[in-house]
Amino acid sequence: MQLPNDKIYNQHARSTSAALLGLGVQFALSVACLMFYLISRAFAIEVLLVMSLAGLPIWLTLLLIYSQRKQARVEALELEQSDRGRYRVSRSSSMPTTIKRRPRVGSRGSRSSA
DSSP states (O other): OOOOSSHHHHHHHHHHHHHHHHHHHHHHHHHHHHHHHHHHOOHHHHHHHHHHHHHHHHHHHHHHHHHHHHHHHHHHHHHHHHHHHHHHHHHHSSSOOOOOOOOOTTOTTOOOOO
């Protein structure tokens, strides 16, 4: 389902693209640090490599959060649309709508004669 072109959707698209860009840059930096470390075996570059690798899970978590927020927005819109559709259907009928609860089978309140 496509989200409407509203402000919230544009924010999700921008934030997701920024997180993807950050992940790509962080990954490229990590690969460059790994190559430098394999060539020089310097302790400072080893520390830099570890620190740059530590940033990757942060970007992945950020992407996960943004995708979950987008999914929640889609579900909220679907729920809103289904509620609107149900409201129109119930109001268009000529008979009054009354909702009765169906008794549950085997519930504590039911009495059976044996």
